[in-house]
Amino acid sequence: QSVLTQPPSVSAAPGQKVTISCSGSNSNIGNNYVSWYQLLPGTAPKLLIYDNNKRPSGIPDRFSASKSGTSATLDITGLQTGDEADYYCAAWDSSLSATSATVVFGGGTNLTVL
Amino acid sequence: QVQLVQSGAEVKKPGASVKVSCKASGYTFTNYYIHWVRQAPGQGLDWMGIINPSGGRTSYAQKLQGRVTMTRDTSTSTVYMELSSLISEDTAVYYCARDLDGRYLDYWGQGTLVTVSS
Numbered sequence: 001q002s003v004l005t006q007p008p009s010v011s012a013a014p015g016q017k018v019t020i021s022c023s024g025s026n027s028n029i030g031n032n033y034v035s036w037y038q039l040l041p042g043t044a045p046k047l048l049i050y051d052n053n054k055r056p057s058g059i060p061d062r063f064s065a066s067k068s069g070t071s072a073t074l075d076i077t078g079l080q081t082g083d084e085a086d087y088y089c090a091a092w093d094s095s096l097s098a099t100s101a102t103v104v105f106g107g108g109t110n111l112t113v114l
Numbered sequence: 115q116v117q118l119v120q121s122g123a124e125v126k127k128p129g130a131s132v133k134v135s136c137k138a139s140g141y142t143f144t145n146y147y148i149h150w151v152r153q154a155p156g157q158g159l160d161w162m163g164i165i166n167p168s169g170g171r172t173s174y175a176q177k178l179q180g181r182v183t184m185t186r187d188t189s190t191s192t193v194y195m196e197l198s199s200l201i202s203e204d205t206a207v208y209y210c211a212r213d214l215d216g217r218y219l220d221y222w223g224q225g226t227l228v229t230v231s232s
Binding site (some may be wrong): 056 | 151161176212217218219224225
């Protein structure tokens with residue numbers, strides 16, 4: 001059971017838009033930055049979004065994200081078959097102790113481009 | 115360019131220990147934290163802990179306390195993660211990842227498969 005809640009799977013046709021949600025609490029998303037990671041099959045995780053809505057250099061603007069309260073969303077527009085991957089949200093969590101924070105991940109969302 | 119290069123795959127018996135290395139290059143080693151994250155087969159990402167290469171301070175996931183040890187060697191810009199008393203559920207791909215200031219993990223190692231099997 002992951003601390004951050006994501007839908008297990010989403011799907012859409014090429015060229016369409018998909019939204020992946022990530023729900024948490026005040027101890028994590030509510031008071032910390034959210035980041036998003038893409039795991040292509042057989043590869044290491046790749047940073048997609050940091051500081052809630054910023055894209056690292058090289059990440060196309062088809063990928064965007066936002067945060068509101070204790071939830072975050074990742075939007076992918078103009079879907080391509082190469083976007084088929086698992087997507088994870090993450091945030092620091094201070095529920096155990098203010099001095100012993102941990103990083104928590106969502107359970108991951110598998111994107112299928114039909 | 116920034117690189118985190120991890121050691122190769124390991125096969126261990128239950129009860130044994132494993133030590134995975136993560137060698138950093140392309141940046142100032144002591145300026146970035148290193149996290150360890152694992153992914154068991156068919157499962158999601160699971161945070162294991164963090165080490166500050168500058169002073170060696172660590173923080174571990176509660177469920178791994180007592181079994182995991184993270185260390186660093188600043189002379190070789192290498193971080194190590196040792197997991198003891200291995201059980202089958204520790205079978206996973208283990209990743210190291212870099213973090214500047216506790217906001218996100220921007221570069222990841224290629225992963226190390228650890229298989230625990232009798």
